[in-house]
Amino acid sequence: MIINRDLCDICGSCVAVCPADAIEISEFKVTILDEVCINCLKCIQVCPIKAIKEGN
C-alpha cells in the first residue's frame, strides 16, 4: 500500500480496521509495513480522505 502523506491526516481509521497489525502510527506519520500487509484493502475503503492506494 502507498500512503499519500500530503493527504494523510494521521487519524488512524486504517489502524482500526487492519486485521494484520500491519500499520504503525506516530505523532507525525502512518506507516504500512508491506511485509506484514495481507492486501485486504480495508484501509483503502475506510480512509476518509482516500490517501491510500494499492502498490508497493
Place this chain on the structure above:
Amino acid sequence: MISSKYDVVVIGSGPTGSVTARYAAENGASVLILERDREPGIPVRCAEGVSHNGIAPFIDIDQRWIASRIETAKLTAPNGESAYLYNNGIGYVLERRLFDNALAELACRNGAQLLTKANATGLVWKNNRISGVKYTHLGQKKEVLCDLVIGADGVESRVGRWAGIKTDVALKDIDTCVQYTMVDIKVEKDTIEFFFGTDISPGGYVWIFPKSEDTANVGIGISGHMATEKGPKYYLDNFVERHFPKGKITCRVYGGVTTAKTLKKIVKNNIMLVGDAARQVNPLTGGGIAQGMHAASIAGKIAAEAVKREDFSSQFLKKYRKEWDIRLGNIQNTMYSMKEKVINMSNDRFNRLVKVCQGIPRDEFSLKKLFTEAVKGDPKLILDIAKAFVVYKMK
C-alpha cells in the same frame, strides 16, 4: 520528575486516559500518563457534543470549556421536513482542547504524572509478562516499568495489539467521517441538528453542532462498508454547498468512529483497554466521550485495587469488564442491534419518523408521548423513534 517505575502506566491523555489515571491515582496507585502529542486535547478529532448527565459525574461543569449549551435537537428527513425533539435534558458542545486539558490537570492534581511528546512504541516483556512500556521522547528511546499497562490510545489503538488482543473492527462497524468547523453561517445556538437519508449520508448522518450563533462543527459519518470511492468528503461537500454556500471552513478533520460492540477481550494479565481503544462507543450515535469516561472511572478504581492486592491477573482485572457490562456494556449491545437495523433504513422511513415527531406539540413532547404516537400510526416506527431519541440523549 519522571521516575523509572510506576504501578500503572496509562497510554493516552484523552478524556478516557485522564479519568482512568485520576481514579487510579486518587485511590493510591502511582500513575504515569504517556501522551504522544505536545499537550492533551490536540488535534481535536471530535464533534464535541455531550449530554450533561454523561459527563457531570466526572468533572465539575466549567464554562471555560463549554462553547454552547444545547436544549433541543432537530431532525431533518430526506424530503427536507424537520422536527424538533424537546424535553430531553441539557447537552453541551465542548471546546475539546480545553476540556481534555482540564481533565488531565485533574488527574495530575490527584497525583498522576503526565509526560507529553511521549510516543509509546511497544511493551516491555519480562519472563513472558508485560512489565512496562517502550516509548520515544524528544528523539530518545526510553522504557518505563510498571505492573499494569492501560491502553487509552483511541480508535487507532495499538496497545491491545501489542498484547495479542484482537482489536480490529469490521468495515460495517466503523464510520468514516469528515468534519468542517465553519464560520459565517447561521445556526441555532441551542439546537443540534441531524440530517438523514441515503443520498445525504449512507448508513450514517450529517450533524451540525453549533459553537456560537455563527460557527458550528458540520460533519458526516458514513458506514465503512458503504464508503465507495466517493467517501465521506464527497457527501459533506455536497451538503455544505447546499446548506452553507457562503460559509467558510476554519478547520478540517478526518477520522473513524467505531460503531461496534465492546471488544470481546479488554483485559489480559497486566493490561487493560479503555474507551475508544476498547471500542466502548455508542454504536448508534458514535458518541464516545461519556462512555469512555464512565469506563475509565471503573477501570481506574479497579487498577488501584489491583495495586493494593498486588494482583494484576486477567482473572482479577475482569472485575472491570463485569462492571462495565452491568453499567453500560449491555446497553451498548442493545444499541448495536438497533444500529444493525437502522443502518439500512430507507428514505421513506426517515420521512415517516420525522412526520410522527412533527405531530407532537412542544409542551407535550416526551419520549413516552413519542412512542404512543408512533404505535398508533406505525408500530414498526418504534425502533426508528428510539434511534432518534438516543441520538439526542447519548451523543
